[in-house]
Amino acid sequence: MTATRRCAYCRRSFTPKGGPGRPKVYCTPICRAAAHRKAPPDDAPSDASHHELIVEIAETLRMQADSLIASVHEGQGSSELLNHRVAMDRQLDDLEAAVVRRGRVADESWQALAAPLGISDETLRKKWSARVLERRLERRVSNSAEPSARPPDGPVFLPRQRGAVVGQPADPCEDSTTTPAPLTGDAGPRTARQLLSAALSHLRRCQDGSLRTLADHAGITPSYVSRVLSGERRPSWPVTRAIVECCGEEPAVLYPLWRLAHGQPVDVRVVTAEQAALEFHRFIRSLHLAADRPDPGLLVHAGNHTLCLADVDQVLTHVYVPDWPTTVRLVSALRGRPTDVRPLWHAARTLPPRPVGDRCSLQAASFG
Template sequence: MTVPRRCSTCRRSFTPKGGPGRPKLYCTAACRAAARRKAPPDNAPADTAHHELIVEIAETLRAQADALIASIHEQQGSSGLLEHRAALGRHLDDLEAAIIRRGRVHGESWDALAIPLGISNETLRKKWTAQALDRRLERRTTRSAGPSARPPDGPVFLPRQRGTVAGPPSGSHDDRAATPLLPPDEASPRSARQLLAAALSHLQRCQGGSLRELADHAQVTPSYISRVLSEERRPSWPVTRAIVDFCEEDPTVLYPLWRLAHHQPVDVRVVTAEEAALEFHRFIRSLHLAATRPEPHLLAAGNNALSPTEVHQTLTKVYVPDWPTTVRLVGALQGRPADVRPLWHAARTLPPKPRDHRSSLPAGSFG
């Protein structure tokens, strides 16, 4: 006598058909296929590699979009704008390939992947064969890595590949006026969490105290401090402030990065140009700290379109340079220009304080 069973997917009762053998877990082939799609991947490292690659491409797209916006504001020629558009197209194709590969590894059907793109599953199958996916992602690695390329903060490996590190291309132009705001394929920005952890780590190293002493001051465990410094945890503001106080630093320097790490925009609750310029200055100082406070001439040496004098002025004074200079400086500090643009725009467009406020900034504060 055949005993009814309950389907492991839809939970409906069914009577298995067939003779002896392995017990049936699903009432239909559709339920069996659905269970396989929901099953966790067997190769966790490969799944992590898919995720890291998609994140890396998305970050590159964001940096490239920032560069395009800055080029438009600088009134760059049409050919230069088209170069940015071509680079965006390449990165979008890379992103599509990476997502398709991840989807297929996870068992997602061609129908499900084709619908958002507005094409048929047959068209998508022909476009992204296994060979086409391999060629596309390998071409990305070849384009972004090289003997002189600087690797990102952590190695980014393509799925099914090990040992190839993706990084932005190097190279510069001798003519400062011809230097683009960002090389079309550069991918240097770090996440806000990485920047915050880098800034706190730098302060802890400079202060020289032990993790135990730092943890006691912040009223947390040493293991928690270790996870904060290694980017595994995002500290609350009281903990962040305690760490900064222990390292004898001004807490306002870290506040912009802390807000970004907690998915909050930089503080744009400003009503005058002076307030916006001050918040802009704090944001730049945050990025400078996260970059371990390199000297202005070193930042300018990495981008010959930056003037050491203007870099020094922006880092040490409440000074707002023009947008192309801001993009280059923020990029050199491995930040995202889009994060600071609201403050830059507010400093340029908001009205000044009334004349009876003696703290108004001089016109020279705006480059």
């Protein structure tokens, strides 16, 4: 007599038919197929890995868009602009693949995934079969792992420039008076976290104290300071302020980068053009600090001599807001993202001036 079993999918009791092979665990082929569709493979990516991949693709798209904007302002040829378009198309295809795979692992229907794309579920299913999805995303991961690829969140130092090695604390005996190597215009923009860690690392190299001194002043451990300087941890504002003060710098200089590193846009809560110009100047100073405070001449060289030396010197030393093409070239030379500073630039150019009679130390030349 054959024993009664309980279906592993619908949980109904059934009596399996006799025959060779392994014992049956599903009452019907329909339940077996439904269970196989629902269960993800053993090596299916987790929700966290899907999230990280999609965020990485979005960050890459944003940097490519910034690069496209800079190319337009620099008057580059149409073929160069089309190269940007091709590169962004690749990222958009990767984004579609990553989102479709996340949806399928979460048991979302092909119909629901296809609707926003304006195609049929059958077309989407054929386009992104399981094999195609895995091959496309594995290729992306393997390309990101190449030695020449820039890590998404680790610290990135300017080529041939002295600085801490990724994943290692800075050498306390390092000579902080060494002149940085010339900047290069080939490097792309850095993430906000990379900029913040680079700025803090520069301040740490320029002061004589040890990691223990910084840690005691900030009320944290030396190992945590090391992880902050390497970009592994995003410090709170009190910790950031304490580190900056211990290094003898004005904390407000790092505030714009700290906000960006924590996913907050630059502060545009200003009511006059003068206030916006001051915030613009502070943001440029923070980028300059993250780049190890290079001389204006090095920035002109990094911008392929499309920047005017007088403009660069004026922006770095005075509260001066140049035209937008100059701003794009300068921010790009400092490896920042022009879109991050555009709200302040726009406010400094469009908001009403300070009312007549109020004291103001800014000159008319401050606004270009």
